Amino acid sequence: MSEGVEWAMHSCLNLAWLDSDEAMTAARLAAFYDLPPAYLNKQLQALARAGILTSTPGPRGGFRLARPLEQITLLDVVTAIEGPGDAFRCEQVLRKGPEGRDDVDYRKSCFISQAMRQAELAWRKELAGQTLADIKAKVERASPGTPRATREWFARRRS
């Protein structure tokens, strides 16, 4: 799985801890975790394309959350970065076998494919069951100073 998933989730949390009326630059968000700025920008673009963030160019521009964290599941973020395809992609090897037929979609009929799909479905269900708001609440419960510290760090780095 791509590295950008982790970056995207943490950056979304940071965005949630900032005043939502001001946009945050990709460069600032990258500096917070010492990440390559241009590459994080690429990931944030993916989030924007997925409708999770909104992007505004020009001075005072940047990224901000497109909707409240309660409406952003972990699956949303993963899908935005990794794409909608399944991790296990059935290449329909049965078609090349001696009994293979061209008019059959083995992604549906092959029992191995079905089992793998079922497992990924369980994975997706778990991810869809947790929102970033849940994560945010857990973090604030474990270390209540995080929101204030994060805001202050970005304010100090405004220079």
Added chain:
Amino acid sequence: MSEGVEWAMHSCLNLAWLDSDEAMTAARLAAFYDLPPAYLNKQLQALARAGILTSTPGPRGGFRLARPLEQITLLDVVTAIEGPGDAFRCEQVLRKGPEGRDDVDYRKSCFISQAMRQAELAWRKELAGQTLADIKAKVERASPGTPRATREWFARRRS
């Protein structure tokens, strides 16, 4: 996910349909689905290292199942091919943050990491809940001629 997982599972099923007292060559198993022989050999080696297959060199050598299908879960095959690592590998980006500490294992404490791990756990649980014997039974129920046809195909290709 690697292509080899699909190849490995189908090849294990084919091995199960053959007389288990004779080993089957990687080249024959590859020819059944028109796969690159040397590359399938590589995947079968991984299965052998994982203890799923046993390999014997020399003439009349090849691969055979190391244990009955009932004791081979889909997770076993996936782990053998993909390795034991998680798909989502937490790079502990929090450590590089302003509040990051070197003596903390963020793979354990980070709530994002926990959530992703929980989802993968559900995925693994689904895979571990199904054995190749279950798949084999489903196939034989859907198309009972498969075992005989497979045996005959390999017998005909013995030349």
Added chain:
DNA sequence: GCCCGTTTACTCGGATACCAAATGTCCGAGTGGTCCGGG
């Protein structure tokens, strides 16, 4: 005919190329702020 040593052909196993995708970087289009001149 039977046994044993040699040859031989066949298999896995790992070392070696190749290629696609993830990772990382750079520059241009576009926007909003800012500054300056005029009223």
Added chain:
DNA sequence: CCCGGACCACTCGGACATTTGGTATCCGAGTAAACGGGC
């Protein structure tokens, strides 16, 4: 002092390198069978 326009700095967005891992291939070590000669 207030307003309008031009300039400018800043940001995203996509196009362009680089590196890593998956894909594919080839050749050697080792083994068991087969063969031939001797008893």
